[in-house]
Amino acid sequence: MARIDLVDLAHSYGGNDAPQETFALKPVTMTWRQGGAYALLGPSGCGKTTLLNVISGIITPSRGKILFDGVDITPLSTQKRNIAQVFQFPVIYDTMTVGQNLAFPLKNRGMPKAEIDKRVAEIGRLLDLEPHLNRKATRLTADAKQKISLGRGLVRSDVAAVLFDEPLTVIDPELKWQLRSKLKALHRELDLTMIYVTHDQTEALTFADTVVVMHDGRVVQSGTPAELFDKPAHTFVGYFIGSPGMNILAAEVKGREAKVGGHVIALNRAYDNLPSGAKIEIGVRPEFVEVVAPGPGLLTAKIDRIDDLGRIRFARVRVGDAKLAARAPAGFTSSDGNAGLKFDPAHIHVYADSLLVEGAA
Numbered sequence: 001m002a003r004i005d006l007v008d009l010a011h012s013y014g015g016n017d018a019p020q021e022t023f024a025l026k027p028v029t030m031t032w033r034q035g036g037a038y039a040l041l042g043p044s045g046c047g048k049t050t051l052l053n054v055i056s057g058i059i060t061p062s063r064g065k066i067l068f069d070g071v072d073i074t075p076l077s078t079q080k081r082n083i084a085q086v087f088q089f090p091v092i093y094d095t096m097t098v099g100q101n102l103a104f105p106l107k108n109r110g111m112p113k114a115e116i117d118k119r120v121a122e123i124g125r126l127l128d129l130e131p132h133l134n135r136k137a138t139r140l141t142a143d144a145k146q147k148i149s150l151g152r153g154l155v156r157s158d159v160a161a162v163l164f165d166e167p168l169t170v171i172d173p174e175l176k177w178q179l180r181s182k183l184k185a186l187h188r189e190l191d192l193t194m195i196y197v198t199h200d201q202t203e204a205l206t207f208a209d210t211v212v213v214m215h216d217g218r219v220v221q222s223g224t225p226a227e228l229f230d231k232p233a234h235t236f237v238g239y240f241i242g243s244p245g246m247n248i249l250a251a252e253v254k255g256r257e258a259k260v261g262g263h264v265i266a267l268n269r270a271y272d273n274l275p276s277g278a279k280i281e282i283g284v285r286p287e288f289v290e291v292v293a294p295g296p297g298l299l300t301a302k303i304d305r306i307d308d309l310g311r312i313r314f315a316r317v318r319v320g321d322a323k324l325a326a327r328a329p330a331g332f333t334s335s336d337g338n339a340g341l342k343f344d345p346a347h348i349h350v351y352a353d354s355l356l357v358e359g360a361a
């Protein structure tokens with residue numbers, strides 16, 4: 001396994017001379033820790049597969065370098081990069097047994113038979129494939145075939161990294177959660193650098209220690225699930241992570257106050273140096289806004305509906321044209337559809353042109 005450094009890496013399918021805002025992968029410099037479990041998360045078309053393919057060598061980047069343990073591997077082919085890949089759909093040999101499929105990447109590299117048998121047995125055990133090792137891989141369910149693909153991706157212990165591209169797409173929904181947790185456990189046992197591409201936040205947050213969020217070709221934040229939740233670096237992260245996502249409201253911000261539609265909301269930090277001309281917004285997660293009876297000093301909202309999620313209820317409300325979600329405490333009702341909103345100042349973030357601004361203490 002290796003540490004992977006991306007240095008000013010960018011890719012354009014339209015050639016190097018295309019304007020940078022059209023790049024499928026906008027310039028990124030970042031490090032992927034040796035042995036880390038990473039998820040590359042973002043909606044369809046944000047550039048995840050492009051970045052993964054640049055790391056694997058399927059695509060030669062328009063710009064920048066990729067280093068594995070400090071060595072520039074940008075010009076190397078996929079084969080020479082010493083990585084394993086698991087794709088959306090199973091890639092297995094039907095004519096071989098399950099065990100032979102798992103052994104294939106090791107045999108290819110000339111590993112002694114005794115060592116191959118040991119490693120295949122270990123991966124078979126970890127993926128619950130033991131009972132099938134001597135069975136032909138044909139006529140297995142799509143789930144079982146994809147498990148073999150996962151096993152083939154994980155069987156080599158000498159790879160720089162294992163790259164997964166939406167590997168649970170074909171898996172039955174009921175089995176998905178099992179395999180997700182299994183992959184996490186496998187990461188702990190096998191000590192491999194893993195990069196897992198998905199558009200599904202639950203998959204990303206269950207699997208990864210570090211989630212790298214992409215939006216419109218850009219890496220907008222890389223952090224632990226808790227960091228993404230508590231301190232979204234970009235309004236997109238706030239909105240995309242969490243269910244419901246973060247509330248985002250246009251505001252005028254000065255010092256320790258935000259004004260929304262003329263109403264003042266207190267902030268915990270001071271914002272005196274916001275860039276002039278920037279679009280200023282505040283972001284607050286629904287968990288940190290409460291609907292209460294309307295009253296003096298409270299922002300007034302119209303309630304559209306209340307969603308009861310069992311352990312928590314969220315009111316869906318409107319403030320002018322803006323739609324928000326807010327926690328509805330037990331016993332809360334509104335006879336006329338109006339409510340007051342109580343914000344927790346410790347959890348209000350300020351954004352300038354969608355980027356988080358650190359206020360002063």
Ligand code: ATP
Binds near residue numbers: 024045047049050051
């Ligand atoms: P998905 O989950 O749908 O695969 P993604 O996040 O992996 O999406 P990419 O496949 O990397 O996104 O695509 C990023 C952008 O690059 C998109 O606008 C896409 O249309 C474009 N793109 C991808 N592959 C090519 C290609 N071979 N030629 C031209 N444009 C491409």
